[in-house]
Amino acid sequence: MAETDHGEKTEEPTQQRREDFRKRGQVAQTKELASLFVVLVASLMIWALGHFFLKQLYEVFTHSFGDFVLLASRDSSWISPAQYAMKKAALIIFPVGGILWLFSIISSVVQVGFIVNEEALQLKPERLDPVQGFKRVFSLRSAVEGLKALVKVVIVGFIVLLVLKSEWSSVPYLISYTAPQAMSFMGDLTLKLLGSVGVFLLVLSGLDFLYQRWDLEQKMKMTKQELKEEHKSREGDPLIKARIRRVQREMAQRRMMEDVPKADVVITNPTHIAVALQYTEKMIAPKIVAMGAGLIAQKIREIAEKHKIPIVENKPLARTMYKTLKVGQTIPRELYTAVAEVLSYIFRMRKKRKGNK
Numbered sequence: 001m002a003e004t005d006h007g008e009k010t011e012e013p014t015q016q017r018r019e020d021f022r023k024r025g026q027v028a029q030t031k032e033l034a035s036l037f038v039v040l041v042a043s044l045m046i047w048a049l050g051h052f053f054l055k056q057l058y059e060v061f062t063h064s065f066g067d068f069v070l071l072a073s074r075d076s077s078w079i080s081p082a083q084y085a086m087k088k089a090a091l092i093i094f095p096v097g098g099i100l101w102l103f104s105i106i107s108s109v110v111q112v113g114f115i116v117n118e119e120a121l122q123l124k125p126e127r128l129d130p131v132q133g134f135k136r137v138f139s140l141r142s143a144v145e146g147l148k149a150l151v152k153v154v155i156v157g158f159i160v161l162l163v164l165k166s167e168w169s170s171v172p173y174l175i176s177y178t179a180p181q182a183m184s185f186m187g188d189l190t191l192k193l194l195g196s197v198g199v200f201l202l203v204l205s206g207l208d209f210l211y212q213r214w215d216l217e218q219k220m221k222m223t224k225q226e227l228k229e230e231h232k233s234r235e236g237d238p239l240i241k242a243r244i245r246r247v248q249r250e251m252a253q254r255r256m257m258e259d260v261p262k263a264d265v266v267i268t269n270p271t272h273i274a275v276a277l278q279y280t281e282k283m284i285a286p287k288i289v290a291m292g293a294g295l296i297a298q299k300i301r302e303i304a305e306k307h308k309i310p311i312v313e314n315k316p317l318a319r320t321m322y323k324t325l326k327v328g329q330t331i332p333r334e335l336y337t338a339v340a341e342v343l344s345y346i347f348r349m350r351k352k353r354k355g356n357k
Contacts (some may be wrong), residue, residue: 011227013220030212032205037103039201043194045096054187056088058180090274097222121205152204159196163189253296255326260303265346267321274300275321277331279343285330286339291322310346317342 013021017156021027027038174182222230260266263276264286274297276290290300304311317338331339 009221011222019234030205030208032208036201036205038100039198041103058089256290261307266304266311267314267318269318273322287330
């Protein structure tokens with residue numbers, strides 16, 4: 001049962017795991033959306049710029065079978081006709097190709113945004129292994145993708161046949177059409193074909209995107225062990241964290257002990273607790289510079305004795321300050337009277353010593 005818990009991916013992916021997948025370029029997206037964008041943009045361009053494209057084609061045909069034939073037969077030169085045809089082809093192909101390329105990129109950005117796949121940019125020797133490359137090409141996933149492409153081609157072909165069948169009755173009348181009329185008919189037919197295929201691709205891209213997102217969620221799921229490892233790496237090893245806290249406490253205690261000589265009095269419990277207080281005329285109230293219990297209290301008393309700092313026993317006051325206050329905190333108003341009595345006693349003793357000297 002323990003092996004099952006560790007081996008099965010039953011846990012929902014964390015945000016960190018999602019980000020790791022995204023950095024590797026593993027995101028939910030469908031390639032069918034790019035095909036849909038291409039079809040839709042092509043349809044819009046034919047609808048908006050169809051007359052312009054037909055005009056260019058019409059001029060190419062009229063010149064090719066008119067002036068250019070006479071010029072070529074007379075001068076045996078095909079350079080001018082070829083240049084003219086290439087210019088007209090560029091006017092049609094480059095704008096269409098550029099816009100379709102742009103929208104194919106937009107289709108990816110719409111789904112997943114901008115991603116820099118750092119792993120894909122790295123040069124790895126195993127990618128040059130022909131055996132591994134052969135396995136990737138003929139993997140089960142490649143077979144499934146190939147089958148999907150084949151089914152898509154069959155369905156698109158069936159749609160094209162249905163559209164052509166609906167227009168088949170108009171084909172005999174094309175003989176009586178002028179060239180512009182024939183081209184207009186072909187433009188309308190092309191637009192109808194693209195629209196029908198576009199509807200199919202819209203449904204297909206929606207279904208494929210839902211499947212890709214579900215498939216990615218299954219891949220991102222984690223085992224209980226993976227979840228523990230990620231939590232440990234994010235939060236840190238408990239042993240290391242405990243050692244860091246111990247070192248921090250030791251450093252804080254060391255700094256606190258260095259401040260004990262600045263104290264004016266040490267109030268004790270008398271042996272279990274020690275609180276060192278400092279007070280100057282510039283202070284609003286006395287401040288705790290050191291405090292501790294047990295061995296720390298003993299260390300504070302030893303330093304106080306070494307630097308001849310008065311030690312006063314006051315159990316209630318020492319306990320109250322130790323339980324309610326922190327090092328660096330000033331004495332609150334409710335303890336003013338008790339502390340003032342201790343400090344006034346200390347200052348009187350100092351004056352008495354100075355007077356005796």
